[in-house]
Amino acid sequence: MxxxxxxxxxxxxxxxxxxxxxxxxxxxxxxxxxxxxxxxxxxxxGRVHPEGVYQLMANYPQEDGIRTIANTPGPLADAISAELPEVQATATVLQASWFPGRGVLFSKDRALKVRGQFAGPGYFSVFDCPFVAGDRLSFLRNKETLAVSEDVAVRLFGSAAAAVGKTVRWELGEFSGPYTIGGVFRTPTRYETEPFDVMASFALFVEKRPGMKEWTNSDPGTFVRLRPGADEAAFNRKIKYFITAHAPNVKTELVPLLYADKYLFGTFENGVVTGGxxxxxxxxxxxxxxxxxxxxxxxxxxxxxxxxxxxxxxxxxxxxxxxxxxxxxxxxxxxxxxxxxxxxxxxxxxxxxxxxxxxxxxxxxxxxxxxxxxxxxxxxxxxxxxxxxxxxxxxxxxxxxxxxxxxxxxASSTEAGVRKGLVVTQVALSAMFIVSSLVIYRQLSLIRHRDLGYNRDHLVHFEIPMEMDSVSLGRAESFLGELRTLPGIADVSSYYHTLTGQHGNISDFTWPGKPAGKTIDFANLEVGYRFLETTGMKLKEGRSFSYTPNSTREIVFNETAIRQMGLKDPVGKTIRFWGQDRVIVGVVRDFHFESLYQPVKPCFFQVYPAMPNALVRLRAGAEQETLAQIQARYQQFYRTAPFEATFLDENYQAQYAAEMRIGTLSFWFSALAILITCLGLFGLAAFTAQRRKKEIGIRKVIGASVISVTLLLAGDFLRLSLLALVLAFPLTAWALHQWLSDFAYRVDLAPDLFVLAGGIVVVLTLLTVGYQSVSAALANPVKSLKSE
Structure with missing residues (x-):
């Protein structure tokens, strides 16, 4: 004390x-x-998931390396359960993020946007999902039964208990229809890797899409829970070629990823986890x-x-x-x-x-x-x-x-050396922050303003409640036709998959001259009429889709796909997938449909009269009035469904929300680091001036000018700052090169960045130290020499 x-x-x-x-x-x-x-x-x-739960990731060999995706064949989970004794339980899950949009859940007088997933019978043996009301297995026994979260139950019916047994209508494409709520599960926390609101039986999904039974399919996620004490290394060896053993034509390797780690370690490069x-x-x-x-x-x-x-x-x-x-x-x-x-x-x-x-x-x-x-x-x-x-x-x-x-x-030379070394360290760290902030700013600016191969300005999209039957399709076509009559709308189309990274993948293609054993993983983009025109994509050759009954037999590829296929004069040639022949009618110039972390991949378009997501290009100048008119038309066709329109540019920016936040935080933290450094230099300059006040007085008496005295005091700090820059810049350049290497499209580490950062450091040093130096140089020398 x-x-x-x-x-x-x-x-x-x-x-x-x-x-x-x-x-x-x-x-x-x-x-x-x-x-x-x-x-x-x-x-x-992600740490809310049980120990020993893995998601099986699939490695697909491609022209430019190995691509890793979270989608696997539908039969995989059951086959693993039957053949691998190390596995305690398996589950097949179509997670909510698989669907391009959120479905709508209707009660008698309320409608709610919800995220739905489809789960197989082993789900509750793999994951902990406590129920607060009803029977947690009811939706597995009856395909017309749903389980909903407690939050959804309270918002629609007032309480979890009141929701059990109620009939609701779920609008989600071909899965739309009336369902009974069989149970209510505890609302997932925000720490879930893949949050969801509604759970349905995977058997229902298979019923609507029988292709899920095939080993050549790659849509659902497969999750396994190993037995306590299981040999993980042995399991990894057995699982690696498990798909190829059941489907020799599918050249895919499986990689188990601890599901609790997926949020933090979900980035793969050439088939190997590289971080996240x-x-x-x-x-x-x-x-x-x-x-x-x-x-x-x-x-x-x-x-x-x-x-x-x-x-x-x-x-x-x-x-x-x-x-x-x-x-x-x-x-x-x-x-x-x-x-x-x-x-x-x-x-x-x-x-x-x-x-x-x-x-x-x-x-x-x-x-x-x-x-x-x-x-x-x-x-x-x-x-x-x-x-x-x-x-x-x-x-x-x-x-x-x-x-x-x-x-x-x-004062010893050791003390002076240590102090100078600390100043150099301090200024070097500040210089690193400044350069890093400048590079992050330029990279984010590149992301925001890069030409994506289409025009995302004034594009809005929203979901259309529709099933895949003729009545629902006809209503959707009529609705889209109504929108085309509005004066504030330049063009209208629809789509299923998104332009921000979500799409299907197909590799089972044949084309003229295809080399034996060659496999290309194509992104499948399913769109409505005039999609290319609405987005402003440019054709390299050929044409867009026609308005004829044969348009569903037409196909449009991007440049990368044609280049990897090795096709010369592709327009008019016939390719085959899903057991059907398709005629290539056009080749669109490459555009970005994934994040800029990825290079442009091969993709194709196939057209349908209408899809569950409307895409509208607004005319500039009357966006809000036009959106109000769109909502009015929407409510005429779909009275109780909630209308939520989003600008496509917002979705694009959302891909980089983490980077934007990192950029903002880095700027403020860099400013704080510089402020602390300036405080230190200010105090150090004040003590230095105080210690050398008699020397300064003598110099002024014998004729030294204010400028020369100022330069004398500030010069030491300036030399230390320059030394700090020399030491900081090479290390900073290396670290930034590592960060930028994650982007397929990135800015150069141009010399002007380092010149600008160096200039900022020098100016801040002079401003901080200069005040004390000038004050000392202007002081009356008589006062400082009186004690001598």
Missing amino acids: TVLKMAWRNLLKERRSAFLNLAGLAAGLTCTLLIYLWIRDEMKM RVGYVRLFALIGAFILLIACVNFTNLSTARSMTRAKEVAVKKTLGAARSTLIAHFLAESILLAFLALGIAILTVELLLPAFNTFSGKTLALNFDIPQLAVIIGVTLLTGLLAGSYPAVYLSGFQPVGALKGSLK
Whole structure:
């Protein structure tokens, strides 16, 4: 307690130094706390799944390497259960993300957009899915029965118990129809890998789409739960060629992925897990560590810079019998006390910033001070205090009493070298933040403005409640025809799969001149009439689909598909898939239908009169009025269905929501790091000017100008900043090259980025240090020399 009292008194005595240290540490801890909360939330994602549950990923060899997808053949789960004793249970699941849009669930007087999935009989043996009402197996026994989440049950019927036994209508393409609610499951938390609201029997899906029974199909996900103590290595070997053993023509390898890891480790490259969102977790952990390091460097630099002012204090204490260990404890107590004072400020700041932080991070973070969170916060603060104060404590406690009391103690070259090294480290880290922010900004700008091969401006889309029967199709065609009459609409079409990464895949193709054994995985884009015209896609050769009964026998490929197939003069040639002949009528120029992480892949279009998602190009200038007119027409045709229109550009940007948030957070954290560095340089420049005030006075007396004195003081810091840039830029360039390599389309690490970053560092250094240098140069030399 005595040590803390002395530490507190000393902090009050050295107010300016304490304020600079407190501001730097508080800023560093604020940033670290925000990053910790974000990382903790990310690490929880997917961890709600039971241990030993794996999703089987499928590796498909392609022209440019191996493509990994989460879709597998329908019969796979049952075959694994029957043949592999290591497996405790298997489940086939058509997850909600497989469907291009959300279905609609209707009660008597309410309608609700819902995410539906289809699950096989082994689902409850693989996953934990507690029910709060009804029978959890009812929907497996009866294909006309659904299970719904507690949230859906409450919103439609007031309570979970009231929902059981009720009849609802579910609109989801060919699966639309009346269903009975057989059970209500607990609403999945936001930490689910694939959240859903409604669950139906996979047997119903197979009934509507018999192709699910074939080994050549690749639509559902297959999940396995291994027995406790099972040999995972042996299972991996057995599962690798399991599909090929049952279907020799399907050249696919299976890779088990721990389902709890899919959120963080869901990115594959050439058939191997290369990371995923865990990269952002590591990046932010590194940012937090660097910013805290910068704050600690500030403390160390300022403490050692004013060491001469505390030399006599140390000498007196040593003369009175204080041991060096006691002095070290005293100085560490000062730094730890300051760290915890900074923590108090940081907690208040975090509470103020959390609403805004949650808004652009897309999370609901909170400081709840549970035991694990409290332990981490206290531990990080204690470590910060020790790290910041260790070197000053050891250094200050080592002063010799005689030299200090005589006033003959001089700063050692070691002290000066350490301080310069810390300044270089601090400025180098700031330079790395600046360059990284500039590169991230340019990469995100490229993503936002890249030519995608179609015009996404003024395109809106929305779901059309329809079944795949003639009555529903006729109504959808009539509705789309009505929209074409509206003056604010330039063009109208429809589609099934999306232009933002969701599509089917087909490899069972034959074409003229196809080499034996060659397999290409084509993306299947099913669209309505005038889709190419509505999106503004350009034809390289041929034409778009015709309005004739034979149009469903026509097919349009992209350039990449034709190039990989090796077809010359493709228009008019006949290809075959799904047991049908199709005539190539056109070749569309390559366009992006997946994220820019991926190169353009081979794809094809096939046309249908109407599909479940309308795509409308609005005329510029009257978008809101036209949307109101579209909604009015929609409600005439589909009275009770909710209308939700979204601009296609918003969907495109949503693909990169994580990157956009990372860019925003990186900018603010970089600004904070630079601010902390400037605080340190400001304080260091002030102490340097104070220490050299007599030298400055002498120089001015013998004729030195204000400019020369200013350059003298600022020059040392400027040289250190330039050295920091030389050290920081190569490492930064390497790290950014690694990050950019994940994008198929990326900006270059141009020299102007580093020139601009270097200029920012130099200007900030001059502005920060220059104020103190000019103040010292303008001071009256008589005052500084009076004591001599």
